[in-house]
Amino acid sequence: xxxxxxxxxxxxxxxxxxxxxxxxxxxxxxxxxxxxxxxxxxxxxxxxxxxxxxxxxxxxxxxxxxxxxxxxxxxxxxxxxxxxxxxxxxxxxxxxxxxxxxxxxxxxxxxxxxxxxxxxxxxxxxxxxxxxxxxxxxxxxxxxxxxxxxxxxxxxxxxxxxxxxxxxxxxxxxxxxxxxxxxxxxxxxxxxxxxxxxxxxxxxxxxxxxxxxxxxxxxxxxxxxxxxxxxxxxxxxxxxxxxxxxxxxxxxxxxxxxxxxxxxxxxxxxxxxxxxxxxxxxxxxxxxxxxxxxxxxxxxxxxxxxxxxxxxxxxxxxxxxx
Amino acid sequence: xxxxxxxxxxxxxxxxxxxxxxxxxxxxxxxxxxxxxxxxxxxxxxxxxxxxxxxxxxxxxxxxxxxxxxxxxxxxxxxxxxxxxxxxxxxxxxxxxxxxxxxxxxxxxxxxxxxxxxxxxxxxxxxxxxxxxxxxxxxxxxxxxxxxxxxxxxxxxxxxxxxxxxxxxxxxxxxxxxxxxxxxxxxxxxxxxxxxxxxxxxxxxxxxxxxxxxxxxxxxxxxxxxxxxxxxxxxxxxxxxxxxxxxxxxxxxxxxxxxxxxxxxxxxxxxxxxxxxxxxxxxxxxxxxxxxxxxxxxxxxxxxxxxxxxxxxxxxxxxxxxxxxxx
Numbered sequence: 001x002x003x004x005x006x007x008x009x010x011x012x013x014x015x016x017x018x019x020x021x022x023x024x025x026x027x028x029x030x031x032x033x034x035x036x037x038x039x040x041x042x043x044x045x046x047x048x049x050x051x052x053x054x055x056x057x058x059x060x061x062x063x064x065x066x067x068x069x070x071x072x073x074x075x076x077x078x079x080x081x082x083x084x085x086x087x088x089x090x091x092x093x094x095x096x097x098x099x100x101x102x103x104x105x106x107x108x109x110x111x112x113x114x115x116x117x118x119x120x121x122x123x124x125x126x127x128x129x130x131x132x133x134x135x136x137x138x139x140x141x142x143x144x145x146x147x148x149x150x151x152x153x154x155x156x157x158x159x160x161x162x163x164x165x166x167x168x169x170x171x172x173x174x175x176x177x178x179x180x181x182x183x184x185x186x187x188x189x190x191x192x193x194x195x196x197x198x199x200x201x202x203x204x205x206x207x208x209x210x211x212x213x214x215x216x217x218x219x220x221x222x223x224x225x226x227x228x229x230x231x232x233x234x235x236x237x238x239x240x241x242x243x244x245x246x247x248x249x250x251x252x253x254x255x256x257x258x259x260x261x262x263x264x265x266x267x268x269x270x271x272x273x274x275x276x277x278x279x280x281x282x283x284x285x286x287x288x289x290x291x292x293x294x295x296x297x298x299x300x301x302x303x304x305x306x307x308x309x310x311x312x313x314x315x316x317x318x319x320x321x322x
Numbered sequence: 323x324x325x326x327x328x329x330x331x332x333x334x335x336x337x338x339x340x341x342x343x344x345x346x347x348x349x350x351x352x353x354x355x356x357x358x359x360x361x362x363x364x365x366x367x368x369x370x371x372x373x374x375x376x377x378x379x380x381x382x383x384x385x386x387x388x389x390x391x392x393x394x395x396x397x398x399x400x401x402x403x404x405x406x407x408x409x410x411x412x413x414x415x416x417x418x419x420x421x422x423x424x425x426x427x428x429x430x431x432x433x434x435x436x437x438x439x440x441x442x443x444x445x446x447x448x449x450x451x452x453x454x455x456x457x458x459x460x461x462x463x464x465x466x467x468x469x470x471x472x473x474x475x476x477x478x479x480x481x482x483x484x485x486x487x488x489x490x491x492x493x494x495x496x497x498x499x500x501x502x503x504x505x506x507x508x509x510x511x512x513x514x515x516x517x518x519x520x521x522x523x524x525x526x527x528x529x530x531x532x533x534x535x536x537x538x539x540x541x542x543x544x545x546x547x548x549x550x551x552x553x554x555x556x557x558x559x560x561x562x563x564x565x566x567x568x569x570x571x572x573x574x575x576x577x578x579x580x581x582x583x584x585x586x587x588x589x590x591x592x593x594x595x596x597x598x599x600x601x602x603x604x605x606x607x608x609x610x611x612x613x614x615x616x617x618x619x620x621x622x623x624x625x626x627x628x629x630x631x632x633x634x635x636x637x638x639x640x641x642x643x644x645x646x647x648x649x
Contacts, residue, residue, distance in 0.1 A: 076466065122637050133462050137640035140469055144407065144573070145633025152626040170480060245473055293485050302477030309470035310451055313463060
């Protein structure tokens with residue numbers, strides 16, 4: 001538990017750093033205590049929601065990735081590799097280009113679930129169980145296709161809306177308000193409770209489908225419920241920040257290394273905290289790396305995450321697991 | 323090998339590419355423009371200034387990606403290999419964007435020259451990362467390594483484009499696969515490069531086939547694995563670099579063409595390479611023409627069309643890979 005507390009404190013420290021970072025750091029710090037003036041306004045309207053949204057998005061993505069990885073017992077199972085986040089992102093861009101005035105979380109959830117159903121249906125075999133790696137490969141294919149569709153829709157949009165769509169597809173935390181924060185935190189907490197209610201089946205499934213059946217768990221149904229929770233968690237993140245690459249993939253293993261929790265719940269908590277930390281630090285890095293230029297956070301997680309995936313592959317290769 | 327139907331397919335694709343579009347041109351018109359060009363006739367100008375370069379670019383890039391895809395799949399024994407999906411396209415585009423920006427290049431030819439080292443580095447990297455140097459580049463491993471490399475390079479490209487927005491216009495083309503800017507590309511030069519890559523591919527094909535039996539057996543047959551791999555990767559880099567130079571990064575073509583080509587050519591790699599070149603050209607031209615008609619007067623870029631056709635093909639092949647053969 002103390003390790004969780006240390007991790008949590010570190011993430012909150014990173015959030016504070018991100019809140020104040022910049023040439024006007026001292027100015028913002030004094031402004032926070034005076035409570036008035038442009039500095040306080042900057043914190044309240046721009047930085048505050050940005051950082052709080054980043055924490056929420058990172059937490060739901062981390063949780064989603066951890067659920068998938070535990071469910072399929074494979075470190076490569078993650079909503080971004082399996083095409084779910086790009087499905088959610090495509091749905092949002094489609095809604096923008098059709099001019100639909102629907103709430104983005106709904107659109108994103110629908111897109112994510114559709115992509116998940118598509119991947120599940122397309123990787124199903126009649127005569128043998130679906131190996132997790134087939135899911136990952138089919139998911140990659142679905143991801144490639146949905147991002148091509150997203151690019152296509154974007155080219156059809158007028159310039160201004162195209163820029164908005166491009167931000168969605170890259171993944172960005174710019175111009176997020178408190179309504180986004182409330183949205184991702186409220187949905188995230190609701191889904192976290194839903195996940196918490198499924199800890200027993202999850203722990204059983206981790207032992208393998210046969211043992212789970214022996215414990216009286218209906219494996220198919222339990223897996224579908226857990227996978228839906230995980231897809232919705234990913235979609236909640238995408239609805240606020242776009243399909244941030246690799247956060248869901250990295251959060252759980254990194255969290256496990258930092259915390260070494262034994263229970264499933266402990267590992268999920270570690271993954272959520274680590275995911276929050278990754279997004280806040282990546283956003284800070286993307287803002288601070290080059291003076292005067294604000295890169296979207298999705299560029300930073302792409303640059304950080306790809307080497308991680310390569311390292312992961314190299315390690316799996318060494319172990320002979322892949 | 324069914325040479326005649328194949329050539330007929332390419333000819334039909336070429337004819338459609340010349341005739342179909344926002345401004346439809348009749349065969350007679352096309353013939354006249356070629357034999358008795360009249361600079362005051364808008365149809366003739368369209369044909370010579372736009373459609374012919376586009377046709378040439380489609381032939382060059384399509385043939386190049388067919389060759390590159392076939393060579394990659396033969397070398398890695400991976401049915402999911404494609405220069406676009408494994409990051410080789412992205413390597414070329416990244417080198418053009420990064421190098422062009424740092425060197426401040428504005429000359430098309432000089433920028434194009436950067437495509438080759440970029441494609442070469444990326445193809446060596448993905449081959450090594452996927453376990454190819456140890457002779458066991460399994461489909462899953464190679465595909466995931468390629469996806470990671472692709473994501474990394476595309477992040478670099480989009481970071482650079484976002485940093486220097488004034489350069490976005492210059493480089494936007496290389497990030498979007500399409501034949502629309504064919505007239506401004508060094509087509510003749512790249513056609514020579516593709517011809518050279520094709521020649522090298524034909525020369526090295528028997529050795530690549532021997533290598534696919536296993537390194538030990540190949541050595542027994544007098545093949546030097548290191549050299550053969552280097553030559554095959556050189557084919558991939560040259561062909562992909564040329565394709566990116568004329569058409570930008572177009573994915574999935576190198577994935578779709580080899581299995582189709584195998585059906586026509588059997589399993590002899592030389593025949594497969596020749597058929598792949600022809601089929602790659604035909605499919606890219608058809609995709610480009612369809613993209614021009616689909617939502618006319620606007621266009622769907624050829625790269626988007628190949629992705630929309632190729633995505634389902636990718637999924638089909640992925641389903642067929644047996645878990646036992648994953649490693």
